[in-house]
Amino acid sequence: MTTAPAGLPGAGxxxxxxxxxxxxxxxxxxxxxxxxxxxxxxxxxxxxxxxNLVNLTLQSAPVGVIALGVVLVLLVGQIDLxxxxxxxxxxxxxxxxxxxxxxxxxxxxxxxLVCGVVVGLGYGVLSTRLGLPSFVFTxxxxxxxxxxxxxxxxxxxxINLPFExxxxxxxxxxxxxxxxxxxxxxxxxxxxxxxxVTARARRRRADLPxxxxxxxxxxxxxxxxxxxxxxxYLGAARxxxxxxxxxxxxxxxxxxxxxxxxWGRSVRAVGGDRRAAMLAGVPVRRTVVLCFVACSxxxxxxxxxxxxxxxxxxxxxxxxxxxxxxxxxxxIGGTSLFGGRGSAWSAVLGVLVIQSIANGLTLMNVxxxxxxxxxxxxxxxxxxxxxxxRKRREV
Amino acid sequence: xxxxxxxxxxxxxxxxxxxxxxVRALVDVDVDVREHEVLAVVGDNGAGKSTLxxxxxxxxxxxxxxxxxxxxxxxLDSPAAxxxxxxxxxxxxxxxxxxxxxxxxxxxxxETLRGPLLDEVAMEREAWRLLDxxxxxxxxxxxxxxxxxxxQRQVVAxxxxxxxxxxxxxxxxxxxxxGVRQTAEVLNLILRLRERGHAVVLVSHQAGDLQAVADRIxxxxxxxxxxxxxxDASYEDLLAAMTGAVRPSARTSREARx
Ligand SMILES: Nc1ncnc2c1ncn2[C@@H]1O[C@H](COP(=O)(O)OP(=O)(O)O)[C@@H](O)[C@H]1O
Ligand SMILES: [Mg+2]
Numbered sequence: 001m002t003t004a005p006a007g008l009p010g011a012g013x014x015x016x017x018x019x020x021x022x023x024x025x026x027x028x029x030x031x032x033x034x035x036x037x038x039x040x041x042x043x044x045x046x047x048x049x050x051x052n053l054v055n056l057t058l059q060s061a062p063v064g065v066i067a068l069g070v071v072l073v074l075l076v077g078q079i080d081l082x083x084x085x086x087x088x089x090x091x092x093x094x095x096x097x098x099x100x101x102x103x104x105x106x107x108x109x110x111x112x113l114v115c116g117v118v119v120g121l122g123y124g125v126l127s128t129r130l131g132l133p134s135f136v137f138t139x140x141x142x143x144x145x146x147x148x149x150x151x152x153x154x155x156x157x158x159i160n161l162p163f164e165x166x167x168x169x170x171x172x173x174x175x176x177x178x179x180x181x182x183x184x185x186x187x188x189x190x191x192x193x194x195x196x197v198t199a200r201a202r203r204r205r206a207d208l209p210x211x212x213x214x215x216x217x218x219x220x221x222x223x224x225x226x227x228x229x230x231x232x233y234l235g236a237a238r239x240x241x242x243x244x245x246x247x248x249x250x251x252x253x254x255x256x257x258x259x260x261x262x263w264g265r266s267v268r269a270v271g272g273d274r275r276a277a278m279l280a281g282v283p284v285r286r287t288v289v290l291c292f293v294a295c296s297x298x299x300x301x302x303x304x305x306x307x308x309x310x311x312x313x314x315x316x317x318x319x320x321x322x323x324x325x326x327x328x329x330x331x332i333g334g335t336s337l338f339g340g341r342g343s344a345w346s347a348v349l350g351v352l353v354i355q356s357i358a359n360g361l362t363l364m365n366v367x368x369x370x371x372x373x374x375x376x377x378x379x380x381x382x383x384x385x386x387x388x389x390r391k392r393r394e395v
Numbered sequence: 396x397x398x399x400x401x402x403x404x405x406x407x408x409x410x411x412x413x414x415x416x417x418v419r420a421l422v423d424v425d426v427d428v429r430e431h432e433v434l435a436v437v438g439d440n441g442a443g444k445s446t447l448x449x450x451x452x453x454x455x456x457x458x459x460x461x462x463x464x465x466x467x468x469x470x471l472d473s474p475a476a477x478x479x480x481x482x483x484x485x486x487x488x489x490x491x492x493x494x495x496x497x498x499x500x501x502x503x504x505x506e507t508l509r510g511p512l513l514d515e516v517a518m519e520r521e522a523w524r525l526l527d528x529x530x531x532x533x534x535x536x537x538x539x540x541x542x543x544x545x546x547q548r549q550v551v552a553x554x555x556x557x558x559x560x561x562x563x564x565x566x567x568x569x570x571x572x573x574g575v576r577q578t579a580e581v582l583n584l585i586l587r588l589r590e591r592g593h594a595v596v597l598v599s600h601q602a603g604d605l606q607a608v609a610d611r612i613x614x615x616x617x618x619x620x621x622x623x624x625x626x627d628a629s630y631e632d633l634l635a636a637m638t639g640a641v642r643p644s645a646r647t648s649r650e651a652r653x
Contacts, residue, residue: 202516203516206517268495268499273491273493275490276492278474279454280474280490280503280555281473281504283504
């Protein structure tokens with residue numbers, strides 16, 4: 001069977017084109033990312049140096065985790081503007097807990113994550129019980145939490161984490177040992193192949209159109225190639241940081257949850273058409289609350305990682321443009337601002353686009369002003385594409 | 396004609412009223428439907444048919460009155476609750492999520508699981524089986540419903556209501572955008588549902604469709620039960636009752652005019 005069967009997503013070139021046009025393909029953004037890398041690498045070869053790309057991944061992980069949460073609230077048709085402030089609060093809680101109060105670091109991290117859960121539950125109640133628009137109450141949350149952050153940090157305004165704590169060391173200097181990295185690649189590719197093969201077998205047994213053998217081989221080989229290149233290239237420098245592994249792991253988990261579980265389907269249904277989802281019997285409120293909780297918890301985790309990376313928490317942690325970068329990343333990565341459409345992977349791709357631009361322009365000694373303008377232009381482009389896709393769907 | 400001995404109603408609506416702001420969509424409505432029975436609800440636009448269907452389907456909570464299932468009062472406070480009690484509905488606006496594909500829409504809220512994950516294979520098979528049964532010409536069950544025609548969407552909505560063999564099926568204008576062949580197919584299906592013992596509530600404003608399948612016909616007018624006919628009522632009688640050209644029998648007449 002060499003021809004792609006109809007009715008299978010991702011089968012054949014026409015189907016791929018269909019999905020690109022319909023906005024449900026990650027291909028355009030992957031192409032854009034590669035293009036950006038090529039341009040930046042051509043202008044300044046230092047950009048593509050393994051060490052710089054390792055830095056890029058380390059810069060991307062904390063805000064990437066936050067962006068992953070933003071993807072979840074966007075998918076369900078809401079927004080959270082307070083993720084930056086919340087990540088700042090979480091960083092402050094880790095620092096104050098572990099340094100000022102002398103708690104074990106793990107306990108301080110747990111406390112920070114609990115803050116995220118509580119805030120998310122609060123947002124969920126405001127949204128589903130009082131019916132308030134999330135744009136407004138998370139804007140209030142942004143201000144309120146920024147105040148909480150200052151209060152928690154106290155008069156000093158900045159607290160250094162002990163450099164020798166396991167937490168700071170693993171975030172700053174923890175990298176997957178090379179054999180472990182390759183072992184992971186083998187395990188992931190094997191698991192992926194196994195899933196593909198069993199899915200194909202089950203579909204064929206059920207007389208449903210199934211992916212061709214060639215397609216399975218091609219996809220598996222593609223995954224193996226991408227992972228190998230990443231591990232080999234980054235391995236030429238320090239390798240893959242633990243925070244990067246954590247981020248990637250969270251994205252994979254979120255992707256499986258979104259695509260393969262009842263909850264994930266509810267999320268897309270509620271974001272796509274809330275009333276239809278309700279009439280179909282989807283527990284709309286529970287779905288929305290869970291998205292807010294997941295988003296806030298991931299924002300808190302992003303703040304924890306940021307504190308670990310900096311080795312400190314201060315008034316600037318999670319401030320300034322953090323929330324804008326996180327939201328922009330989700331949208332640039334292809335998650336719709338209008339709900340229902342997107343993917344966990346858009347957090348990865350969007351953050352890589354934004355951080356690549358920031359990183360590359362910094363290397364070229366371009367100032368902050370130009371970086372903001374370029375990032376803003378990219379975001380505008382992403383939103384225009386989002387609009388166009390949505391318009392085309394409506395006609 | 397003497398009253399034949401009827402079995403107890405499966406679903407009863409007792410004294411249900413519902414208002415939307417100043418609009419009295421339903422006023423003191425009593426309706427019964429039994430197993431092996433197709434109850435048609437007709438009426439002009441705005442008569443309250445969809446509101447009645449919504450009450451049965453758990454989409455609207457009545458302001459007064461109650462709904463009995465097997466003679467016991469039930470609380471239908473959400474479509475999920477109604478569904479759990481065995482009452483499934485096709486809503487007039489279909490309630491499909493455009494961005495989800497046919498399989499995803501069919502099983503939305505009631506997905507088949509295999510361990511913690513969705514069982515796409517089982518759902519896709521069942522989807523084909525249901526759609527074949529309805530003679531639906533859906534090109535692929537993996538297309539988003541946004542890409543389907545009005546008729547195809549309607550068939551998908553009907554198929555969804557039949558999943559899991561509910562005891563009561565409420566259909567609000569299920570043939571509104573169907574062609575001749577698919578209308579016949581849906582009416583056929585309604586007859587088969589009756590044969591299998593389901594209770595069917597069929598809402599329509601096209602009196603013509605109903606005579607073929609209805610056992611009894613309730614005429615709603617301005618939110619009230621204006622009249623009840625046997626299934627073999629003539630088109631002219633129905634039309635007259637729907638438009639209020641004929642004074643209804645006793646109880647409802649004066650208030651219905653208000
Ligand atoms: N959600 C709603 N909000 C306000 N008014 C409504 C709503 N649903 C129905 N109505 C009103 O209730 C009346 C009955 O509507 P409906 O049950 O849809 O009638 P039908 O289905 O018989 O055409 C109409 O006057 C309509 O405008
Ligand atoms: Mg109606």
